[in-house]
Amino acid sequence: MTDLSVDLGFLRLKNPVIAASGTFGYGLEFRPFLDLSRLGGFVVKGLYYDSRPGNPPPRLVETAGGLINAIGLQGIGVRSFAEEILPDLEGLDTAVMVNVCGADDDEYAAVVEYLNEFAGIAAYELNISCPNVQLEGRCPAMDPEATFRIVQQVKKISQRPLITKLTPNAADVAAVALSAQEAGSDAVSLVNTFLALAVDAETRKPRLANRFGGLSGPAIKPLALRLVFQTAARISIPVIGMGGIMSATDAVEFMIAGAAAVQVGTANFVDPQATVAIIDGLEEYGRRHGLQKISDLTGTLHS
């Protein structure tokens, strides 16, 4: 049987399948559908220090093979999370990770400082890549210098491993990844959504109230694979790959391209049991290919 566990250096996961932030609520929403302890891990919805109202609707539009969202990181603040959600996640045999947001550099640090005091969190994922909260889809991860600054500041105070979540909307994504590595990030996760626009031909208006949104789903998989491949080649810290993973085969493709682990996002909406089906599928793939360890796949793309 193939050993599905993966060692990220700073964190050992029982399998490489992590449910992606923003698509998995606070984890509890999925309890009716699956045993959370089967997952390699999950990343809860992005947390600011205080609760966030989010963007006006419409927030979603479906496009060919994809979904554009502009939720605007609506959600509870750290205090509610720590008091109301975290106790319910206690005792799970999976890596619970928190996606950390900030309206400015200091807020990232404030969120991490607050959460440092609570047990039951395996790592922080630094969300410097949401396209739906700043004007014109801008985010810190578009810029290597802003990325360096935030990662370094958070790393100084973080008592947990730090994963930096990157945007595909940067001119040179690998350069941003390198910058995160130099600032002390323990891993990078990519890609967040592609900045996108959907137009209503009848009204000549944008289909989203926020005008722009982030495109996810199977439509972006080849774009994400290319970025994961190029980024993994440039940095030495682990890459957690994501972007349109719907099946175990998709997950395998990301690992071959250089990902040490993967995140599953939009698939959770289509099938709340998608993560578990992907884990089962990885086991089947490993058996079929006589793999000793699933991690042997990472970075094995033949030229």
Added chain:
Amino acid sequence: MHKDPQARITRRQSWEAYHRIDLHSPRIAADAAPGQFLMIRVAEYFHPLLRRPFSIHAVSGPELSVFFQTVGAGTRLLSRAAVGQGLDILGPLGRGFNLDRDLRGRRIGLVGGGRGIAPLYFLAERLQQKRAEIRIYYGGRTLQDLVLKTDFQAAGFDPACSTDDGSHGYHGMVTDLLCADWKAFAPDLLYACGPHDMLHTVGKISREYGIPAELSLESIMGCGFGACWGCVHKIRREGEAAWTKICEHGPVFPAEAVVWEEGFEER
């Protein structure tokens, strides 16, 4: 809430733009309450990508039905599904109409516009069991929108109908019909599902007449179970208005809690 990956289609009926599909899904049928909904996967692969939300139209033993209108690619695909085929469904989802109280003898007006009539059949049956006095107001643009009238009649309900073009029943909006009939029926509670401008008017009527109303809202939904935060509407809860997930806290809300955009208030 359950996932049934193989809810078998046992029966189906189509009118021009409307369809009814009956599904065998014992666990979901057993738990379903009026106003709740299903998320149905309409394609095996990913085009369309997302599940589509459908009100539960009727429940009979281990079977439940959905009633819908063809509005886009998803509903078009579903409208072609054949008897014997299995559908991947999630349900029952959301919070339905508040029936958890004594409704015996209450005079309840059910207001449905177009495909919004869907959950009112299930609701009417349950209200009848609770010995409420009900009257159904069923409106459409034209006669072709009132395809369920005979189903209601067969079940012993006689809906008051309206059409915008006067091709059948009362000539005008269903909310105008509701007001025209007010003295005759004198409702003390309203339940409504339909287009949002109709729901807005029902809310206004309930306020003017000083009786409570519950409105079932419609939205695009990403997941249907509270994970994506895509289906929000502004709802007043505990005094504060906030973008609230329709799938989780609704789709049915008390009319006084629903905040309409400025454009609606001017109509």
